[in-house]
Amino acid sequence: MVFATLIACSDCDLVQRLPILAPGESARCPRCGNVVASKRPDSLNRTLALTVAAAVSFLVANAVPMLGLSAAGREASTTVLGGVQVMWEQGQLAVSAIMLLAAVIAPALDIFLMLVILLAVRRPPAPNWVGMLLRFCHVIRPWRMVEVMMLGILVSLIKIAELATVITGVAMWAVAALIVLLAAISSSFDPDEVWLRVAWTEGKAGRHDLPLGVAP
Amino acid sequence: MSPAWRSAAQLGLLNCEDCRLLSRAAPGMHEGRCPRCGAKLHFRKPNSIQRTWALVIAAAICYIPANLFPVMTTITPFSKSSDTIMEGVVLLWSPSSWPLSVVVFIASVTIPLAKLIALSYLLITVQRGSIKSNRERTRLYRMVAFIGRWSMLDVFVDTFVVALVQLQPLMSVGPGPGVLFFAAVVVFTMIAAETFDPRLIWNQSEVIYGRHS
Numbered sequence: 001m002v003f004a005t006l007i008a009c010s011d012c013d014l015v016q017r018l019p020i021l022a023p024g025e026s027a028r029c030p031r032c033g034n035v036v037a038s039k040r041p042d043s044l045n046r047t048l049a050l051t052v053a054a055a056v057s058f059l060v061a062n063a064v065p066m067l068g069l070s071a072a073g074r075e076a077s078t079t080v081l082g083g084v085q086v087m088w089e090q091g092q093l094a095v096s097a098i099m100l101l102a103a104v105i106a107p108a109l110d111i112f113l114m115l116v117i118l119l120a121v122r123r124p125p126a127p128n129w130v131g132m133l134l135r136f137c138h139v140i141r142p143w144r145m146v147e148v149m150m151l152g153i154l155v156s157l158i159k160i161a162e163l164a165t166v167i168t169g170v171a172m173w174a175v176a177a178l179i180v181l182l183a184a185i186s187s188s189f190d191p192d193e194v195w196l197r198v199a200w201t202e203g204k205a206g207r208h209d210l211p212l213g214v215a216p
Numbered sequence: 217m218s219p220a221w222r223s224a225a226q227l228g229l230l231n232c233e234d235c236r237l238l239s240r241a242a243p244g245m246h247e248g249r250c251p252r253c254g255a256k257l258h259f260r261k262p263n264s265i266q267r268t269w270a271l272v273i274a275a276a277i278c279y280i281p282a283n284l285f286p287v288m289t290t291i292t293p294f295s296k297s298s299d300t301i302m303e304g305v306v307l308l309w310s311p312s313s314w315p316l317s318v319v320v321f322i323a324s325v326t327i328p329l330a331k332l333i334a335l336s337y338l339l340i341t342v343q344r345g346s347i348k349s350n351r352e353r354t355r356l357y358r359m360v361a362f363i364g365r366w367s368m369l370d371v372f373v374d375t376f377v378v379a380l381v382q383l384q385p386l387m388s389v390g391p392g393p394g395v396l397f398f399a400a401v402v403v404f405t406m407i408a409a410e411t412f413d414p415r416l417i418w419n420q421s422e423v424i425y426g427r428h429s
Contacts, residue, residue, distance in 0.1 A: 008224035008231035008238055011354050013415040015224050015238070031221060032354040032418070069380050071387070076380055083379035090378060092391045095399050099375050102368060131253040135234045142406060145365050145372075152372025155320055158313045159304075159377055163387065195235045195252065202251035 009034050043190040048118040050188060054181040055111050061174035062104065067153060071164030079171065080104060080149070106144035107178075113137050114185070117194060124197035131198040134191060147179045223415070223422055230257035261413040265339060268412040272335050275404035278397045279328060286392035287374050293385060298392055301325065301370055323369040324398070331367075331405045334360050338412065345420040353417050361409040367402040371395060 005018045009029040016036070018027060023041035028034065040046070061080070068077030078086070080103050087096035113133045120130045153172060160166050224231045230239045235253040242248060248257045286298030299307065301324050308317035334356055341353060374395050381389040 006238055007236055008229065010231065010233060010236070011358070011414045012350070012418045013223035013225055013231065014418075015222050015227055015229065032351055032414075034354070034358070067376060067380055071383060074383055074386070076382065078376070078379040083375045086379040086382065087375050087391060090391050092395060095371060095375070095391065095395050098368075098399050098403065099371065103372075128254070131235060135253060135255060138234060142361075142365060142410070145368055148366055148368050149372050151319065151323075151366075152369050153376055155308070155316050155369070155373045156376035156380070158308065158316055159373065160380055163381065164383075192236070195237070198235075198252070200252045201249070201254040 007036060009036055037192060038190060039192075040188050040190045043188055043193050044118055044121060047114070047185055047189040050181055050185045051111060051114045051118060054178055054185060055115060057174045057178040057181060058107060058111055061171045061178055064171045064174070065169035066171040066175070067157065067160075067169055068167035069160055069164040070167065075167075077167065077169060102143055102145040103149050106140045107146050107182075109140055110137055110144050114189075121194050121197040125199040126194075126197050128199050128201055131195065131201075134194055134198075144182075146175060146182060150175050150179055223418065225259040225415075226422055230259060232257055260415055260419075261411060264411055264413040264416060265343060268335065268408050269339055271404045271408035271411065272332060272339070275328070275401045275408065276332050278400040278404065279332065282328075282394055282397035282401050283325070285394035285397065287370065287394040287398060288377065289390045289392050290381075290387070291390065292387045300392075300394060301398065304370070304373075320370060320373070323366045327363055327367045328401050328405060331360050331364055331409070335405070335408055335412065338417070342416045342419075347421040350417050350421060354414050357409075357412065357414045357417070364402070364406045364409055367405070368399070371399050371402070 006015065007018045008015050009032060011034040012029060012032040014029055014031045016029065018037055021027060021037060021039040023039050026038035027036050029036050064079070065077035066079055066083075068075060070076075081100075084096050084100045084104070087099060114137060117130055117133050117137070120126045150172075153175070157166050157168070224238060228241050230241050230248060230250075231237075232239065232250040232253060232255055234255040235250060237250055237252045239248065239251060239257060241257075241259075246259055249255070250257055283301055286300050287304065289296065289298045305317050305321045305324070308314075308320060310317075338353060338357060338360075341348075346353075374391055378389050378391050381387060
């Protein structure tokens, strides 16, 4: 027998009974309107497929030039890491570090850890460190700014176009694909599916019919 | 408020922010560890109001040099010119690219300011124990948390322009001191949105309701 789970809204702390959702359905908190759960069809498999695709586009996006320009017979081009490096050389160490985090490290960690998590939960119960990785993913996700970077590239393209001829690189298309894939991942991924499969720190195997834990 | 509504804290339950498991707090304890994922549990984020205020004030201080100092310096053999964020927005204004100019203005000037005002408003109303428009204030918080990253737009623009336009001695672009302050505003307000606990918005309503019942 499956019990409806007792949950609390993360935004207003209201305790509520989560109804059993069909795939594709979401539940909102009746008090503050927050989406408290959304069940996705075939969540783990679809997310895994999308994550593999995202990993490939991420590698392409960072390996080949993003933007180039030619002026007065000279050509120059840059990758994402090249931009970070020039900022560092120009003395903006902190800004360069933030750019490295937002454009390279955070997306790379997010995609890589998601791959590890999704592969590890295929044979439940998954070891407890899978949950730790997922927690870490939640921490770094706000700092993953691929879509902001894409808009930044478009604006800098227009700015440079006033000074020189701009050459768009293959990496731009890879970043565009990456944005679509990351959006698809976040709409297909249901973290509850992972938590149901992860072994408990307190020694119990993941059980979803147990509505309450006891904090030590 | 519906009489049947109870918060987890009122029932002595700790909600795990990471894996969403509800746990019963040990008697007399205000925190613990989630038995499933091992995360630290609190009824409310510790010192949420003080920490968020500190970050909002730090961001507000950085907002001033971020807008006054240039973010970019263009050097040619004949001239040297520096642009602040606002001058960058004006330079981008042209018959074909004005939509981008509007986007940069919203992301770089409007959003950071709106975030500072919104977070201050949320902090003040929570500190005064407001029970009005809780739902709207929670929605405002979710918007602040969602939209904050877009302010980083200008820092990305500066990075890519600086990285590409290095055609010494013909022309080169360097970063100005404003970029650092601007990035600091974005980072501080993003952390502030993380440290603010939206459940505080609902605390006072629960206290008052509890008193009347």
